[in-house]
Amino acid sequence: MSHARGHHQGAESGGGRILIALLLNIGIVVAQVIGGILSGSLALIADAVHNGSDAASLGVSYGARRIARRDPDQRRTFGYARVETVAALINLTSLIVIALYLLVEGGRKLFQPEEVDGMTMLIVSGIAFVEDLLSVIVLYPLSKGSLNVRSATLHLIADTLSTVAVLAGAVAVMLFDVPWIDPALTVLISVFILAHALKELRAAASVLIESAPKGFDLKGAVRAVEAVPGVRDLHHVHVWQLDENRVAVEAHLVMEQADLGEIERVKREAKKVLHDQFGVEHTTLEVEIDACVEHERSVVPKHEAGASGHHNHEN
Secondary structure: OHHHHHHHHHHHOOHHHHHHHHHHHHHHHHHHHHHHHHHOOHHHHHHHHHHHHHHHHHHHHHHHHHHOOOOOOOOOOOOOOHHHHHHHHHHHHHHHHHHHHHHHHHHHHHHOOOOOOHHHHHHHHHHHHHHHHHHHHHHHHHHOOOHHHHHHHHHHHHHHHHHHHHHHHHHHHHHHOOOOHHHHHHHHHHHHHHHHHHHHHHHHHHHHOOOOOOOOOHHHHHHHHHOOOOEEEEEEEEEEEOOOOOEEEEEEEEEOOOOHHHHHHHHHHHHHHHHHHHOEEEEEEEEEEHHHHHHHHHHOOHHHHHHHHHHHHHO
């Protein structure tokens, strides 16, 4: 219950800040779309798409924090945290499609440039810059304690930088009358969006297909558990991500003959090692007694033992 209560508190905390940042980003998107249509600036619309994706991500984050308040039930025994990952996968896929469209349109207008109203472009991108900066300021304190919010904050910082690029483009149009600068910026922003979206898409897919976290030291974890006094071997080890922040491990732990108290001590120490050194939140260990394992091996016919060994190697 204490774990669930702590999880709920983490889910609720910072919801107001996320909502403020979400509303600011929605304001940016509306302003940039209207300004892009009025000024004829495709770069403003491209930047609006980027801000729209971040608004969607913030909406997902806010909604997921509310959904995460629900207790695990008979069907969702691990809880509801992966709702955020599924929604992010959908949002990122849509973003990639839109970015590809903008990339094609920007490339076409590079060869057929159209007139752009630099003053409208400058005013709208200036408003967007202020709102982007406010969003970063609002979320930054919360980002220190949340990997998810920290990544969202980094996206907002990237938005601020891309808005600076649009501002520079508006100045170039006004001072030097170079209409090709707008589609050129559109292409650059689209490539920037694609690079970030593909990176996040891989991360989301990694969680959904239950990969081990990137950089997780599996061999080191096995060695650390096998170093616990009383442990003979650790095998059939499976590591996966329950969600963005929680790692789970299940494995078979081989011990010498031991009483129940010794088994509980070893399991407790092994779980502590995995938690403290490798950040594993959920560990399931099936204990095997070494003498029993040796007995099973001795009574299994050789051809069956070989088949069994082959199967274990594949797993």
